[in-house]
Amino acid sequence: MIFKSKPSMRKHLILMFLATSIILHVIVGAVIQHTVQTHFYNQDYQHITEKFAAIKRFNLTxxxxxQIVKNLDISALKIWIIKNDAVSYQNSDTALPIPKIPFLLNQKNTKxxxxxxxxxxxxxxxxFAFNNETTLVMGANINHHIEFFKVAVFFKVV
Known part of the structure; x- marks a missing residue:
């Protein structure tokens, strides 16, 4: 006669605890990661918007x-001026993706x-709409955000 042993209540509770702990850990990690990503995005948007407002404020013509860009010392930001659907000015050698220019022209002054x-x-x-004919595109290098998440994922796994 073969006896089937019924799992003990202790083992059952331990398995439930472990499963609940893992699920809770994954949920909390996902919420924290989403919150940090949103914070970075909002922080970048706020910073760039403030610089755009400064450029508009100091623009007299x-x-x-x-020259305004040079005077405001915003060299950390990449700036492109789009006139007539073409880039007419940029302050660095970083290329703006040409196929994405229509997207940027349609999304002026939005998040x-x-x-x-x-x-x-x-x-x-x-x-951002600089004036009727000119669109100002301002960008920032976000490698530090990517590196942060690589380290965060590493520590989450370990």
């Missing part, structure tokens, strides 16, 4: 003047962003 990679660096950019 109504047309974009690259919609463009995220792309160029020469191993990741960039996040927002577009």
């Amino acid at each position: 109504g047309d974009f003047d690259d 919609q962003s463009l995220d792309w990679e160029h020469k191993g660096n990741r960039y996040l950019a927002f577009s």
Whole structure:
């Protein structure tokens, strides 16, 4: 006669505890990661919006003047001026993806962003209406965000 042993209540409780702990850990980790990503995105948007407001405030002619960029010391930001659907000015050698220009022209003054990679660096950019003919695109290198999440995922796994 073969006896089937009934799992003990202790083993059953331990398995339930472990399963609940793992599920809870995954949920809390996902919520924290989403919160941090949203914080980074909002922080970048706020920073870029403040710089755009400063450029508009110091602009006296109504047309974009690259001297303003030099005077405000915002060299950490990448800036592109789009006139007539073409880039007419940029303050770095970082290329703006040409196929994405219509997206940027349609998303002026919104929180919609463009995220792309160029020469191993990741960039996040927002577009703003500078005047009727000119769109100002401002972007920032977000490699530090990517590295943060690589480290966070490493520690989450370990």
